[in-house]
Amino acid sequence: MTLQISRLANGLRIASLDMPGLETAAVGLYVDTGSRFEPAPAHGVAHMLEHMVFKGTRRRSARQIAEEIEAVGGLLNAYTGRDQTTFYARVLADDIPLGLDLISDLITEPALDAEEMNREREVILQELCQARDTPDDIIFDDLQETAFAGQPLGRSILGTEETIQSLQPVDVRDWLDGHYRAESMVLAVAGKVDHAAIVRLAEERLGSLTAGRRPDCAAARYTGGETRSAKPIEQTHVALALKGVSYSDPDYYPLLIYATALGGGMSSRLFQAVREERGLAYSIYSYATNYAETGLFTLYLATGPDSAGEAVSLTLDTLLGSLDGMSAEELHRARAQLKASVFMGLESCSGLSEQIGRQLLLFGRVISTAEIIERIEAATAEDIRAAAVRMVQSGPLTLATVGPSSRVPGVDTLQARLS
Template sequence: MTSRSSRATARPSSEGRAVARTQTLLPGKDGIGTVRRTTLPGGLRIVTETLPSVRSATFGIWAHVGSRDETPALNGATHYLEHLLFKGTHQRSALDISAAIDAVGGEMNAFTAKEYTCYYARVLDTDLPLAIDVVCDMLTGSLILDEDVDAERGVILEEIAMTEDDPGDVVHELFAQTMFGDTPLGRPVLGTVDTVNALSRGQIARFYKKHYDPTHLVVAAAGNVDHATVVRQVRRAFEKAGALTRTDAVPVAPRDGLRTLRAAGRVELLNRKTEQAHVVLGMPGLARTDERRWALGVLNTALGGGMSSRLFQEVREKRGLAYSVYSYTSGFADCGLFGVYAGCRPGQVHDVLKICRDELHKVASDGLTDDEIARAVGQLSGSTVLGLEDTGALMNRIGKSELCWGTQMSVDDMLDRIAAVTPDEVREVARDVLDQRPSLSVIGPLKDKQADRLHQAVS
């Protein structure tokens, strides 16, 4: 990603404090949509996007840590820690944390991914100081008590059980394992029953201390916010917790990955008594920094991104073989996935799989038509804008961009980049990605003969 402009100013020190550095990354129009970044001397980055016309604000803190940073013995520690930060600090109990946001009609939550974690609160603009104080307190002052670790263990085991009850979710975890094997990217974000049961309070506390240093954090706020005010309030909260003592600290660079090995032609089957068989067929995709990702996004939209897409038309509309069928992409720091999902009756798995494989082969060899590409460009452009219509989505965009790319791209620049994708670029990326030997993951009530045929299907 590239930023359209960058103007830096040094903020004068206050009461002898070290100087912060502020930059205007995107100027916006008449002050609307302006994105600014301030880097505090302790290495903490604060980015904001200002929208004076709304009455809400979303405040979040992004941590440069995900399940990819776990050893096998620590699998699930990132997500476990996410739960524990809501359990209480020196200032607030778990009830105090939730009650503070509930009392102003706000919402607060968090999510853990393979390469980052995010904690956020969405409130009325007038209640933003409260949200800042509560979320900053959680991130800097968590107690991680033994009794909370023990109590939350049961909650996480229930969450794992709930996920296991949804084969549509499990099949995607199975596909990651199929592609990446026993590596951090291949292991489940939630961990397993065995790893969660084995995690100790000491292990989680050390993980917290290592990965929640201010240099590993990005603060993001979007909505009716004033950048200088947000910076002042965040700085006060972190200094109060003693978290900005290293005045020479610098932020960690965006993750560059470890060149994870990816498998081809692997098949993983999970036999379960489900009403549907759940299928993911896919292959290596592109890293999130690959410039071809824009063309891949157009390809993905045309192939399986909507009701007019190839896969939807062929599998559902023409043949009625599935209710849900789509394609998707996942980009990581150094690699990616391209996958096709379908849920169908167990006896129709082979028909659905053949159609999907045939369509992937056709697009890889013959490409998409100009009309399909033009329609996909329009659909991707529209969904990009519509997906940024609330302050939560805007906070996610600027926070993730700062953490993963270190730069910001305006919505107009994104739309220009999508519009600039040519049919030749789409056809080239289709050959590069879709012409690879696929891997396959299936969950369902599979008979022995079916299993043998599925193994042969990707050979």
């Protein structure tokens, strides 16, 4: 596979990865902005833009956008994150020009029609209601909001009923003009590709993007705390979080390994202790979330209301017990899971396009597979143990519950056990 990177005069980076043997390609435009960059009155505008660009452009109606991509058997979609927004197409190699043209059309010539926005506003409100009706979805928004209280990073991506209702086409246009700057974007194409042809197409369709970078956002400050939502449901959902690390932190890989060994699979400590040995939960896992300057380490479980206190107590016992160090066998399995995930990602042009785009935005370079594997292997048992201890000691605990939670101890009680 051959990776090539070029830069247009306006600063837009174009990366292509030729993957011999494929007849398809993934085209992705990765934008270094998301919901954490929004001003409070425009909360939800990044996600609103993602919806509105598909409602029509100056060159195509919403129906034409859908029909053109599906007429070639392709897929066109987008998603908004807290730190980045992505637009992507999956097409046959011969249809790369169409995929790139459609994505370019979405961000350079969206109609942003007021009548269409009123209709789409109702769709997003339904999306918000659906999320709130899904306990193992909304609990993570509650956790994020509590962990980063009163800050943009803590806000949900969707917005609130009030801000969604208040947004107008001018707000979306201002967001697009102010944040979609060429130097804060990467076009990454992986599959059966011709780099020179992609650069020419990008120059034609994206060469007019405004140069420069999007505005910076405020650095986040982890706060911790507690939130409970007493929804009338059958199960108790519990999420616990500790302050994590940034993408560039030396403990990034040690904590990935630790999260996997603690609760990343069926052989993990949490799964074995809480589910297999005691039958206290159906779902239980841990994972790390990373941002430019901070992160979260999250433990999640869903259990019966009567078992909730016991399940949470055992989860904390398991976490604390792991701070004495993991066995060589546990860490070997965790490393194997992470390495397998890396290699499996190499078989997907969509996964590779996303990896290239995100890494160029985050680090200004593409990290080779060999370097990733080397970093996973290089993390020693002591590195992993020390990273876990640092995390537990780095700040207050965050607790979020959804459903009946009278048996779940308060965050102060839980924090006292960790201390």
